[in-house]
Amino acid sequence: MSWDEARAYCRENYTDLAKVFDLTDMTRLQDSAQNQTEAWIGLYNITGGDNRRWHWSLPGEEYTENKTCWGAGQPNDYSANPENCVVTGDKWEDYPCSDKFQFICYDETMKDNKTFHLIETSVTWTQAQNYCRQHHTDLASGLDQIYSEEFKKLQNSKASKVNLWIGLFRDSWRWSDGSNFSFRYWDMDSFNDGVNNRKCATTLLERSGRWSSAGCDQRKPFFCYDGEFTQIYLSCLSNK
Structure with a gap:
C-alpha cells in the first residue's frame, strides 16, 4: 500500500503505523519482518523550517526550551546549510550536522553507574551519534548530563576549550500517532x-533495520502496532 493507505489500514484494524522508541523496538520490528526487505513505519516529514522541533538523541529525554543555555542570537541558522545540530563550548550553538x-x-551500564567519554576525533554529528550508540549508550543528552560535574570536568580537561557535539538536534519528522x-x-x-x-x-x-525516506505514494508492506500502553508490532501480510 501507499503510506497513507497503510496508515488508514492500521488505524482501522489496529492502532496506527508502527512507532519506534529505541533499538529494542527496532529489533522487534525486524523479528516480525516475515522476510520482507523494506516496510513503511509511521514517521513522515512536514516540510519547512518552521516545522522543525528540537529533540535529544537519548530516547526518553525530553527537550525543554531554555534560552539561558544558548549563546547570544542562537539558534540562528546562519549558514547556507540548515543548522540542525548543536555544539557546546561556553554556550550552545547550532551548526550544520555535516560539520565535524x-x-x-x-x-549507563548500570542504573547507578553513569560515565562520560570524551572522543577527540572530529566527525559529523551523525557519525558521533552512531559511535556513541555502538560503543556506549548515546551522545550526552539532557540538562542533567550536559551540566553535570563529570561532563564539565571532561570538557575543561583540554588545554583550550573547544566546541563539542551534544545530543541535541532538530528535524521536521513526526510520528503518525502524535x-x-x-x-x-x-x-x-x-x-x-x-x-x-x-x-x-x-x-x-x-x-x-536502518531507515530511509521514500515517496509516500510508493507501494510497500508496512508495520502496524496495536495496544494503548504495550506496543505489539505486527507486519501486514503483503503489499497488495
Missing part, C-alpha cells in the same frame, strides 16, 4: 531529508 567536531558520549519519540535510525547513504517528495520513512530490513 569532537564529542562526548554518555554511558508520539514525541526522538529516536532516529537513518541510513545516511540513502536518506534524503524530505527532498523530491521523499517525505515518508521506510525501514531497510536488510540494512540492520
Whole structure:
C-alpha cells in the first residue's frame, strides 16, 4: 500500500503505523519482518523550517526550551546549510550536522553507574551519534548530563576549550500517532531529508533495520502496532 493507505489500514484494524522508541523496538520490528526487505513505519516529514522541533538523541529525554543555555542570537541558522545540530563550548550553538567536531558520549551500564567519554576525533554529528550508540549508550543528552560535574570536568580537561557535539538536534519528522519519540535510525547513504517528495520513512530490513525516506505514494508492506500502553508490532501480510 501507499503510506497513507497503510496508515488508514492500521488505524482501522489496529492502532496506527508502527512507532519506534529505541533499538529494542527496532529489533522487534525486524523479528516480525516475515522476510520482507523494506516496510513503511509511521514517521513522515512536514516540510519547512518552521516545522522543525528540537529533540535529544537519548530516547526518553525530553527537550525543554531554555534560552539561558544558548549563546547570544542562537539558534540562528546562519549558514547556507540548515543548522540542525548543536555544539557546546561556553554556550550552545547550532551548526550544520555535516560539520565535524569532537564529542562526548554518555554511558549507563548500570542504573547507578553513569560515565562520560570524551572522543577527540572530529566527525559529523551523525557519525558521533552512531559511535556513541555502538560503543556506549548515546551522545550526552539532557540538562542533567550536559551540566553535570563529570561532563564539565571532561570538557575543561583540554588545554583550550573547544566546541563539542551534544545530543541535541532538530528535524521536521513526526510520528503518525502524535508520539514525541526522538529516536532516529537513518541510513545516511540513502536518506534524503524530505527532498523530491521523499517525505515518508521506510525501514531497510536488510540494512540492520536502518531507515530511509521514500515517496509516500510508493507501494510497500508496512508495520502496524496495536495496544494503548504495550506496543505489539505486527507486519501486514503483503503489499497488495
